[in-house]
Amino acid sequence: MEIPFIYGKIADGDNFTDRELEKERLYNNFCGLVNTVIISPRRWGKTSLVNMVLSRFKDSDDVLTCQIDIFNCRTEEQFYSAYANTILKAAASGWENFMSAARKYLGRLLPTVTLADIAQTYELSFGLNFKENRLTYDEILDLPDKICRESNKKMIICIDEFQNIQNYEEPLEFQKKLRSHWQRHTKTCYCLYGSKRHMLLDIFSGYDMPFYKFGDIMFLEKIGRKKWTDFIMTRFEASGKHISEEHSGMIADLMKNHPYYTQQLSQQVWLRTETAANGETVRNAFYDIIGQLSLLFANIIDTLTERQINFLMAIADGVRQFSSGAVLSKYNLGTSANIKSLKKAMLQKDLIDIQPGKNIEIQDPVFEYWLKHIYR
Numbered sequence: 001m002e003i004p005f006i007y008g009k010i011a012d013g014d015n016f017t018d019r020e021l022e023k024e025r026l027y028n029n030f031c032g033l034v035n036t037v038i039i040s041p042r043r044w045g046k047t048s049l050v051n052m053v054l055s056r057f058k059d060s061d062d063v064l065t066c067q068i069d070i071f072n073c074r075t076e077e078q079f080y081s082a083y084a085n086t087i088l089k090a091a092a093s094g095w096e097n098f099m100s101a102a103r104k105y106l107g108r109l110l111p112t113v114t115l116a117d118i119a120q121t122y123e124l125s126f127g128l129n130f131k132e133n134r135l136t137y138d139e140i141l142d143l144p145d146k147i148c149r150e151s152n153k154k155m156i157i158c159i160d161e162f163q164n165i166q167n168y169e170e171p172l173e174f175q176k177k178l179r180s181h182w183q184r185h186t187k188t189c190y191c192l193y194g195s196k197r198h199m200l201l202d203i204f205s206g207y208d209m210p211f212y213k214f215g216d217i218m219f220l221e222k223i224g225r226k227k228w229t230d231f232i233m234t235r236f237e238a239s240g241k242h243i244s245e246e247h248s249g250m251i252a253d254l255m256k257n258h259p260y261y262t263q264q265l266s267q268q269v270w271l272r273t274e275t276a277a278n279g280e281t282v283r284n285a286f287y288d289i290i291g292q293l294s295l296l297f298a299n300i301i302d303t304l305t306e307r308q309i310n311f312l313m314a315i316a317d318g319v320r321q322f323s324s325g326a327v328l329s330k331y332n333l334g335t336s337a338n339i340k341s342l343k344k345a346m347l348q349k350d351l352i353d354i355q356p357g358k359n360i361e362i363q364d365p366v367f368e369y370w371l372k373h374i375y376r
Contacts (some may be wrong), residue, residue: 004235005252005261005267011048011341012055014238017231018223019049025218026053029158030189035182035215039200041353041363043260044220046193050158057156059227064148066090071161076168077126085124090155091147095122105143141181148187152354158191162370163199174212175203183214198347219355223259228252232266236277241270243277250282256365262356290370297370300351307333315352315360316372 003168006015028037030053036048036078050067057063073079084106092101099113102124110124144155168174182190192214194200204211229248236243251269255261268285269277301309309333311322319327333339343360346352351362362368 001238002268003270004239005263005270007263007267010051011045011263013053014235016045016052017050018227019045019052019149019220022218022220023053026050026191026217027056028091028261029216030054030057030191033156033187033189035189036191037204037211037215038191038203038220039201039217040220041197042195042350043258044222045259046195046220047315049220050160050191050193054158055157062153063117064090064153065158066155067158067160068138069160070164073164074167076137076170077173079168080137081125084140084143085156087143087147088124092152098110098122098124101147104141105146108139119317136175138181141178142185142284144188145185148185153187155188156191157188159192159193161192162192163203164197166199166203172210179210179214194349198350199355209234222257223262225249225252225257228257228262232262235266236270236273239270241273241275241277243269247277247279247282250279254282254286254365258365261289261365290366290374293366294370294374297367297375300367301375303349308342308345311339311346312351312362312371313376315362316368320359 004253054065059064073082090184148155212264230246232248251265269282270283314331334359353361
């Protein structure tokens with residue numbers, strides 16, 4: 001029997017829940033070639049959302065789509081190679097067409113195309129002098145525009161882990177170059193997103209940054225409790241099993257509506273259920289997940305200072321005013337001047353999230369529970 005809950009992978013079809021407003025907004029942006037930036041904490045389903053919307057264009061004759069994951073692109077040169085490969089594959093299907101397009105559009109760069117016989121996959125690479133000849137980068141960045149103008153098609157380009165460009169040798173200059181090219185493309189749009197919320201905010205919200213007001217910024221919210229309970233009950237019933245609204249809500253509450261963890265706990269409860277789930281099943285599955293992750297959480301704690309740990313404890317306890325004398329004393333946080341640096345450090349480690357107009361939260365609800373009930 002197919003397991004009706006997915007986590008750690010792209011959720012599609014019936015495995016995808018809610019985000020109706022976001023799907024429609026993103027679809028309309030793509031249709032209108034409006035650049036879009038998606039910002040949310042890790043594991044909130046950004047990639048699944050993009051994938052779901054792009055699937056609506058799969059049968060289109062006049063729209064090309066491509067998705068580029070630059071997680072492993074540690075340098076500008078690796079970015080350009082990944083960018084060129086994905087753009088050409090979106091525009092030219094098959095080995096021979098890919099070869100022809102590479103020669104046509106990037107012939108001056110002397111590209112090499114290699115074919116893996118077993119998997120029948122092919123990749124474009126450039127010579128050793130590629131890094132020195134920086135003028136050639138312009139041709140790669142303008143590749144989508146050239147293809148679209150010649151074919152009279154549009155192109156939607158989605159780039160995951162976009163915040164990684166902050167780690168390149170000259171990040172600001174690189175961003176200026178990207179913006180100067182992409183803003184002139186009239187037949188393409190870019191959707192940029194990633195897993196480091198604070199880094200993306202630095203790129204797109206800074207008034208003096210090249211990507212300031214680059215496009216529509218979408219801040220994803222958590223999926224609501226009612227949506228989760230309906231989704232969990234529906235998926236159980238579709239598989240011939242049952243779970244009540246009470247126990248579906250219990251799953252959502254334990255995981256604080258976190259998309260990744262709510263799917264994971266739902267799956268673990270489903271696997272432990274023969275006919276109907278109950279509260280004991282939910283609790284046992286929840287404690288099992290905590291047990292599985294305890295070593296990981298202990299390793300995280302080992303990387304933190306005592307005051308950073310105390311700061312997380314205060315957040316887990318629901319503290320909102322950190323600069324009061326009572327809080328500083330109770331949690332041994334030092335002076336109120338320390339709070340700003342503690343927040344910054346925890347944001348950089350992706351352990352907390354601060355959304356506009358909302359309180360500070362620990363990003364990982366299981367880690368929060370572990371801090372309060374096991375580590376303490």
